[in-house]
Amino acid sequence: MAPQKAPDSSRRSDRSRRAIYDAALALVGEAGYARTTIEGIAARAGVGKQTIYRWWPSKSAVLMEAFLDMAARRSDGAGEPAIPDTGDLAADLRAVLRATVDELNDPATEAPTRALTAEGVIDPALAARFVEDLLEPQLQLYVTRLRAAQEAGDVRADADPRVALELLVAPLTHRWLLRTLPLTHEYADAVVDHALRGLTPRP
CATH class of the missing domain: 1.10.357.10 (Tetracycline Repressor, domain 2)
Known part of the structure; x- marks a missing residue:
């Protein structure tokens, strides 16, 4: 019988972070910043709110990191694209x-x-x-x-x-x-x- 692999905690953490990012951005878009809460983000992401507080001190910090992550994904990790220099x-x-x-x-x-x-x-x-x-x-x-x-x-x-x-x-x-x-x-x-x-x- 093959030995069972131990759960990959880093992969689980990555999935949780992604879910939290997506939840934070979605809630701000739907309800606005004032009505977005840590509890709401946690419920939307399917995690406990203590998980969020363990990684971020506030909802603004969550949103900031989620926004930076979205910007990085939009640029495919290639960094900021240069302004074209066509000579014009x-x-x-x-x-x-x-x-x-x-x-x-x-x-x-x-x-x-x-x-x-x-x-x-x-x-x-x-x-x-x-x-x-x-x-x-x-x-x-x-x-x-x-x-x-x-x-x-x-x-x-x-x-x-x-x-x-x-x-x-x-x-x-x-x-x-x-x-x-x-x-x-x-x-x-x-x-x-x-x-x-x-x-x-x-x-």
Whole structure:
């Protein structure tokens, strides 16, 4: 009679974590952040709430890790994709801002992003992790592309890439946060056109 294998606790833990991630993201999307609870996440994931408290100190920490995991899975573990460099800066920036619009309007990412953004206002530690783990890697892609454009003579040599990228990213974020007007591809294109008028070298 073949000996029985001992249960693989690491595999069981991975399954539990995945279930908790999925439950947290689903509940925030369905009920909103305020009505999402550790108890609700545990029930949805089919685990005890003590399992969650053993791994995370709060529901915001659960949601943050679930969101980072979702972002990693969407990029297939390849890290942040580079902004294209076709030699046409305007076209490259329009492409990436249009993709950003699509992501911000995607129901799968909109609710957890709004929740983490709002909670970060009152939780400095969460805000710091949100910036360090999620936002900063994305912003660095803009810095890299804008520096390449400077070297090619397409952007003024005296332009600060960190300030310049805010001309592109901040308007989209502002409109998305306030929900005052639709966030569209046409708006993204207009943002690029307006920003580049101030960034391109003048004769």
